[in-house]
Amino acid sequence: MTIATTTAVLAYARADIHAAVAAADDPHRRRQYALSARDYAVTVLLAGDATADQTRHADYYLTDAESFIAATADH
Numbered sequence: 538m539t540i541a542t543t544t545a546v547l548a549y550a551r552a553d554i555h556a557a558v559a560a561a562d563d564p565h566r567r568r569q570y571a572l573s574a575r576d577y578a579v580t581v582l583l584a585g586d587a588t589a590d591q592t593r594h595a596d597y598y599l600t601d602a603e604s605f606i607a608a609t610a611d612h
Contacts, residue, residue: 550577550598571605
């Protein structure tokens with residue numbers, strides 16, 4: 538089993554946020570990407586090796602993800 542680095546996990550969060558933005562016409566898909574981005578962002582926030590810059594970006598992605606999740610709560 539391969540364990541992703543904090544840098545990779547942050548990149549996954551960013552990619553899923555971008556995918557959620559791109560899924561504006563599909564609320565279910567947008568929500569799924571936002572849920573995934575949230576999980577990745579929290580993983581970075583809890584990582585012991587995360588830099589201050591990584592933590593700051595993860596917090597941004599978490600905030601964005603939570604906004605998408607709230608906006609798609611009915612889906």
